Amino acid sequence: MAGVGPSGTRRLIIVLMHFGEYRFHAVLEEEALLPAYKGSTFRGVFGLALKQVVCALRHQECSSCLLRQQCLYPRIFDPPAVAGGHPPPHPFVIEPPLETRTHYRPGDAFDFTVLLFGWANDCLPYFVYAFREMGRLGIGRRLGGRRGRFRLAQVTSPDAGVLYREEEGTLSAAPPRLLPTPAADLPGGPEEELTLTLITPLRLKFQNRLQAQLPFHVLMRGVLRRLAGLWQHFGGGEPALDYPGLIQRAEEVAVVRDRLHWFDWRRYSNRQEAEMYLGGMTGEVTYRGRLREFLPLLRLAALLHLGKNTTFGLGKISFSVLPP
Secondary structure, eight states: OEEEOTTSOEEEOOOOEEEEEEEEEEEESSOEEOOSSOHHHHHHHHHHHHHHHHOSSTTSOGGGOTTTTTOHHHHHHSOOOOTTSOOOOOSEEEEOOOOOOOEEOTTOEEEEEEEEEGGGGGGHHHHHHHHHHHHHHOEEEEETTEEEOEEEEEEEETTTEEEEETTTOOBOOOOOEEEOOOOOOOSOOOOEEEEEEEEEEEOOEETTEEOSSOOHHHHHHHHHHHHHHHHHHHSSSOOOOOHHHHHHHHTTOEEEEEEEEEEOOEEEETTTTEEEEOOEEEEEEEEEEOOGGGHHHHHHHHHHOOSSOGGGTOOOEEEEEEOO
């Protein structure tokens, strides 16, 4: 990647991160009622299933368990805070079906995607097995006393094809991709327009407050925070970007059309045994300015999600650029 040296000259630093994209193909065996946004349901039941799969001391609280340092479950769901008290990013994202359909019948298919970062790619067999167990536990609201059960038919990868078939019961290896190091293009260039689409709710904090509007500099602060955290914990270290300069130039980019709105949704946390409200921005916003240097960073953010609660699939974005 390109960084800025002490003398102002540009230097090349290669800091790669392993990235896996795995498509899970499931078929319902029973009737199921799911919420319109399914990310919380998938993540919650997956957590229960993974704990059943890996936990050696079923009745022990994770916080006081002697095996905590070696157990996969807290590594994935409750990683310890690092210096400064900030928790590291989770090593996975679950992208649920984006359809708003809520009623499913036996035989209906539904697909979802799991993104894994760094060392978590080596744990793919645990994810596959946990989702298989999740199918036995069932998902959604209870109908007739139980949740809708499903079977995991296949797991595929865009790079390696079919990795798992239910009838065979074996999982093939899939070397993860090496993502390019986050790097900005050279600043300058002509003014352009960029339309950002928030595919799933985006929860971004600025000055310790959730935002209901999205100036470009707030967006880029979230992008830089996400990329720096992922590469620091799952790649070769924090990227050597010109963070102050990028933010300063992002503040010069104007909002020309704002079609964002706030979407509030409710989930039940099994871990906290309470209902939680998780609102976020959805819709579109169009920016105008010298955008060229930010595009490589936005492409990575579109792949990796950004903001809070990405494990539910929140913070999925896309964008298009209009030439000057």
